Amino acid sequence: MPAPTIADLGEDALLTRLFPLLPAGSGTLLGPGDDAAVVRAPDARVVVTTDVLVEDRHFRLDWSSGEDVGWRAAVQNLADVAAMGAVPTSLVVALVVPATTPVAWVEGLGRGLAGGCPEGVGVVGGDLSGGEHVAVAVTALGDLAGRAPVRRSGARPGDVVAHAGVRGHSAAGYAWLAAGRPVPDAETADGEGADAEGRALARAVRLAVRGYRRPVSPLVGGPAAADAGATAMLDVSDGLLRDAGRLARASGVVVHLDPPADAFGEDLAALAPVARALGADAEAWVLAGGEDHGLLATFPADASLPAGFRRIGVVGAPGEWTAGTVTVAGRVPSGPVGWDHFRG
Numbered sequence: 588m589p590a591p592t593i594a595d596l597g598e599d600a601l602l603t604r605l606f607p608l609l610p611a612g613s614g615t616l617l618g619p620g621d622d623a624a625v626v627r628a629p630d631a632r633v634v635v636t637t638d639v640l641v642e643d644r645h646f647r648l649d650w651s652s653g654e655d656v657g658w659r660a661a662v663q664n665l666a667d668v669a670a671m672g673a674v675p676t677s678l679v680v681a682l683v684v685p686a687t688t689p690v691a692w693v694e695g696l697g698r699g700l701a702g703g704c705p706e707g708v709g710v711v712g713g714d715l716s717g718g719e720h721v722a723v724a725v726t727a728l729g730d731l732a733g734r735a736p737v738r739r740s741g742a743r744p745g746d747v748v749a750h751a752g753v754r755g756h757s758a759a760g761y762a763w764l765a766a767g768r769p770v771p772d773a774e775t776a777d778g779e780g781a782d783a784e785g786r787a788l789a790r791a792v793r794l795a796v797r798g799y800r801r802p803v804s805p806l807v808g809g810p811a812a813a814d815a816g817a818t819a820m821l822d823v824s825d826g827l828l829r830d831a832g833r834l835a836r837a838s839g840v841v842v843h844l845d846p847p848a849d850a851f852g853e854d855l856a857a858l859a860p861v862a863r864a865l866g867a868d869a870e871a872w873v874l875a876g877g878e879d880h881g882l883l884a885t886f887p888a889d890a891s892l893p894a895g896f897r898r899i900g901v902v903g904a905p906g907e908w909t910a911g912t913v914t915v916a917g918r919v920p921s922g923p924v925g926w927d928h929f930r931g
C-alpha cells in the first residue's frame with residue numbers, strides 16, 4: 588500500500604489531522620478552526636513579522652523532512668520577533684502543497700512547528716492551498732511587554748558588538764548535503780565502530796546538518812538584550828557580514844569585527860573536521876553563511892552582556908571607512924558576505 592497522500596484525505600480531514608499536533612499557546616483565546624484566531628495582546632503594541640520558505644530555495648524535500656521544514660519555518664520567524672526585543676506569542680502558517688504530498692509529511696510539519704516553538708507559543712491559524720511546489724509562509728506575533736523595540740539603527744561608536752548563538756553551522760550542513768555526502772548515523776558518531784578521527788568528523792557533520800535542518804535561535808536573548816540596554820539588534824539570516832552591514836548602514840556607523848580566531852574560535856573548531864573533509868573554508872561559513880538565526884546586537888561599552896552573548900567586535904565612527912562598512916581584523920574582507928535572493 589502506498590503511503591496515503593493529502594488527496595486521499597481532502598482539506599477538512601487534513602486539517603483535522605493537523606490541528607491536534609500544533610502547539611496551543613498560552614495567549615491563545617481562539618485557536619485554529621474559525622475564520623480567524625483571537626490572541627491576547629497584553630502590550631497593546633503587537634510585534635509582527637513574516638518569512639516564507641520555498642521548496643528548492645530554502646529546503647529540499649530529499650534533504651529535509653516535514654518536521655525539519657516546520658521547525659525551520661517556526662525558528663526563522665521567532666528569531667525576527669526576538670531580534671526586536673520581544674517575546675514571541677503566536678504563529679500563523681500558510682502552506683502550499685502538491686496533492687501528491689504524503690499525509691505524514693504534513694503531520695511532520697505540524698510536529699516540527701511544535702518542536703521549534705518554545706513553551707507558550709501557539710500556532711493559531713493558517714491557510715492551505717494546492718500548488719506545484721511546497722511553500723510555507725509563517726507570520727509571527729510577539730509581545731514587547733513594555734520594552735522599547737530594539738531597532739537596527741541605534742548602534743553608536745564605542746558600543747560593543749556581541750552575538751548569541753552559533754555561526755556557520757547551517758552553511759556547513761548545507762555544503763555537506765550539497766556535496767552529496769551521506770550524513771553519518773548516531774552510531775558512527777558515538778559508537779565504537781569508527782576510529783577517533785572518523786567519530787570526530789561524524790559528530791561535526793551531524794552538528795552542522797542539524798544546524799541546517801533545525802536551527803536553534805537563542806530566543807530568550809532578545810528580551811534579555813533589550814533589558815541590558817542593547818542599542819541595535821537583528822537576527823543573522825543572510826550571513827554575519829551582510830547582516831552586520833545592514834545594522835551598520837541603518838545606524839550610520841562602521842562595525843569592526845575581531846579576528847575570527849578570537850571571535851569565532853568555538854565555531855571554527857566545531858566545523859573544522861567538516862571543512863577539512865570538503866576542502867572548504869570554515870571561516871567563510873562563519874562570516875557569510877546564513878540561516879543560523881543567532882542574535883547580533885550592540886551594547887554600550889559599560890553594559891554587562893546578557894547570558895549567551897559574546898563580544899565579537901566594536902562599533903566605530905565613519906571616517907577611514909564609510910558608514911555601513913564591516914571590517915574583520917581591521918580590513919574589509921574580500922570574500923562573499925552572504926545571501927541575496929536575486930543576486931546569488
Ligand SMILES: Nc1ncnc2c1ncn2[C@@H]1O[C@H](COP(=O)(O)OP(=O)(O)O)[C@@H](O)[C@H]1O
Pocket residue numbers: 637638667824825
Ligand atoms: N514584500 C514586502 N513587503 C513589505 N515589506 C517587506 C517585503 N519584503 C520585505 N519587507 C520588509 O523589509 C525588511 C527586510 O526584510 P528581510 O531582509 O526579509 O528581513 P529579515 O531578514 O529580518 O526577515 C523587513 O522589515 C521586512 O518586513
Ligand SMILES: Cc1ncc(C[n+]2csc(CCOP(=O)(O)OP(=O)(O)O)c2C)c(N)n1
Pocket residue numbers: 638639643644645646647663761824825876877878926928
Ligand atoms: C536548498 C537550499 N538552497 C540554498 C539554501 C541557502 N539559503 C536559502 S535562503 C538563505 C538566506 C535566508 O533566507 P531568507 O529568505 O533571506 O530569510 P530572511 O533573511 O528573510 O530571514 C540561504 C542561506 C538553503 N537553505 N537551501
Ligand SMILES: [Mg+2]
Pocket residue numbers: 637638
Ligand atoms: Mg525576511
Ligand SMILES: [Mg+2]
Pocket residue numbers: 666667670821822823824
Ligand atoms: Mg531578521
Ligand SMILES: [Mg+2]
Pocket residue numbers: 824825926
Ligand atoms: Mg534574507
